[in-house]
Amino acid sequence: MSIDAYLNFNGNCREAVEFYTDVFGAEKPQLMTFADMPPHPDYPLAEESKQLIMHTQLTIGGSRVMFSDVMPEMPFVVGNNISLAFVTDNKDDIQSAFEKLKVGGTVNMELQETFWSKYFGMVTDKFGVGWQLNLNVEE
Numbered sequence: 001m002s003i004d005a006y007l008n009f010n011g012n013c014r015e016a017v018e019f020y021t022d023v024f025g026a027e028k029p030q031l032m033t034f035a036d037m038p039p040h041p042d043y044p045l046a047e048e049s050k051q052l053i054m055h056t057q058l059t060i061g062g063s064r065v066m067f068s069d070v071m072p073e074m075p076f077v078v079g080n081n082i083s084l085a086f087v088t089d090n091k092d093d094i095q096s097a098f099e100k101l102k103v104g105g106t107v108n109m110e111l112q113e114t115f116w117s118k119y120f121g122m123v124t125d126k127f128g129v130g131w132q133l134n135l136n137v138e139e
Helices: 013-024 091-101
Strands: 002-009 053-060 063-069 082-088 106-112 120-124 130-135
Touching: 002 013, 013 053, 013 063, 082 091, 091 106, 091 120, 091 130
Parallel strands: 002 063, 082 130
Antiparallel strands: 002 082, 053 063, 106 120, 120 130
């Protein structure tokens, strides 16, 4: 189980990750772009979005820090571009935390299976803190 920082960028995630890789002497990460996602017929991907970073991560000082660009049609607000990712092998822990975090908050994505996780959801709690809850899978 871990709590990891998740940083969002406004189209310059690749540049930021290269910068942090150099600053902290981190291992060069794998970059997953939005073009790498399975296509969804109801949500076609704009050409300018395809090379944006959907997900990558660095290990900095022993901690995992994850990164992503926001899609061009999604709002980007400096100060709201960080969330915490609760990652665990226990589905019940995810369900319990999600149910408690959503009280007085806003569900951004219901808990569900995604192409990267068997159980994933996003919620902003009553204090305005964004959370991503993710069932850990072996890489």
